[in-house]
Amino acid sequence: MKLEFLFIPTSDLNASLALYRDGLGFTELWREGDATVALTLPGSEVQVMLDANDPQAPAGPIFVVESVTDFHAKRPEALSVIEEPADIPGGAMATYQEPGGAVLYILDQSTDAEAG
Template identity: 40%
Template sequence: MQLRFLYVPVVDLPSAIDFYRDELGWSEAWREGDDTVAFAVPDSPVQVMVSTDPGSAGPMYEVDDLEAYLAAHPSVPRRGVPFEIPDGHVIELEGPGGNAFHVFDQADAASGA
């Protein structure tokens, strides 16, 4: 399990891009469609993912196999069901204090699907 992103949901993506790029001076790392942009955080392997997709702000951890992770952690509260993302799946979970965190895999990319 590795921390890859900090997920930041926003209503106004252009304003968020202006803030992270122009105000903070961060570089765009990648973009997915018209609703998600990730920024490289200087001196960090973790990126900030800004998106208009619904969900709660929180860390996003990558695992090899999301299904296997969920099977191994059945008592972790789920805030929905896994859904598809490019090359994999993601789910929003709940940690201590009611804080959200997200777990995803890129299993389809690894398998070449």
């Protein structure tokens, strides 16, 4: 399991991008369409993912695992399922809530390699 992104939903992608990139010094890494931008703070491997697809989605860490299906089957009982594993472009994703209320996103990139 590896912390890959901090997922930050936004209702104004341009304003959020301006804050993180121009105000806080993050470097833009990639974009997906007009709604998602990934950035990194120089010297860090963790990325921030700004996303305007669902501004009401809870912010939280996105962890990458080898297989979301395997993780889901073996997950700690303390993780409540918010969204069952589902296919996403490049792999699969599931969403959980930990006992304190924070949301965790778990994804794999299992089909990314198949495309290459």
